[in-house]
Amino acid sequence: MNIVLSIIFFISFVFLKQMSSKYIQTQATKKNVDDVRSKFISLSVNSLLFILLFSLLLNLIDIGFGDISLFLSSIFAVLGVALIAQWSMLSNITASVLIFFIFPxxxxxxxxxxxxxxxxxxxxxxxxxxxxxxxxxxxxxxxxxxxxxxxxxxxxVAGKKTKVHAPVKINRPPLTRSNSEK
Incomplete structure (x- = not known):
């Protein structure tokens, strides 16, 4: 049963990774973003996706969070100290991800x-x-x-100049007088 769940996990991860990478690439093309930056965003999203799916897999195969909580809490403690020391860098990286998706x-x-x-x-x-x-x-x-x-x-806007709207000239045929007006 655990092998079947692991295979389902792997297939789901590969599928979701391809979908998210495709979406990120279309957004990068649409917003004219550098390849290095789009790869970073893709790596960040895929890492988060892996962590979420792996946590779900661990719960499904009855390796609960309680069994690995000591290991995870020590890792988070070390990361917490490191990230607090570099708070400005972390906020800029987080802002970079937000700018990628929502900056107009x-x-x-x-x-x-x-x-x-x-x-x-x-x-x-x-x-x-x-x-x-x-x-x-x-x-x-x-x-x-x-x-x-x-x-x-x-x-x-990039590559475009601001348009100035000129009055529209409509070409109409000249008015002619009818025989009764002459």
């Missing part, structure tokens, strides 16, 4: 960050920061966790 701006968009009065074009979206090229040529590295906390205005 793409590379090439000209933006304005309200509180800092910064205007520039997004040239790169990395794991820890956005690269913003200002009009004076300087490149500013703006932390991911701060960009989610600030009001950001999109000034132009």
């Amino acid at each position: 701006y793409r590379i090439g968009d000209k933006i304005k960050i309200e509180s800092d009065e910064m205007v520039g074009v997004i040239t790169d979206i990395g794991m820890f920061h956005l690269s913003i090229k200002r009009d004076d040529g300087n490149v500013i590295l703006y932390p991911n966790n701060l960009i989610l906390q600030k009001a950001v205005i999109k000034l132009t």
Whole structure:
């Protein structure tokens, strides 16, 4: 029975991994994201998926959480101390994942960050920061966790200029007088 559950677990993991990777790749293409970043997001999502499915498998084959709680709690204690020491890095990585899925701006968009009065074009979206090229040529590295906390205005869309709508001219045939009007 445990072998059957393990096979089902493996097949489910492979299927869900392919589906999530495909979704992440379409989002990366849609948002013009670098391959390195999309691979990181894919690795993070697939690792979380593995942990969730593996925990479910352990519960199904009666290796309960209580049996491995000492091992897991010691690992989480060490990770907790390490991550608290690097809280800023962790928040930037988490913000990077959020930016990948919900940030409405793409590379090439000209933006304005309200509180800092910064205007520039997004040239790169990395794991820890956005690269913003200002009009004076300087490149500013703006932390991911701060960009989610600030009001950001999109000034132009990547590769497109703002359209100015001109009045529409309608070509009509010239009016002719009927014989009775002449």
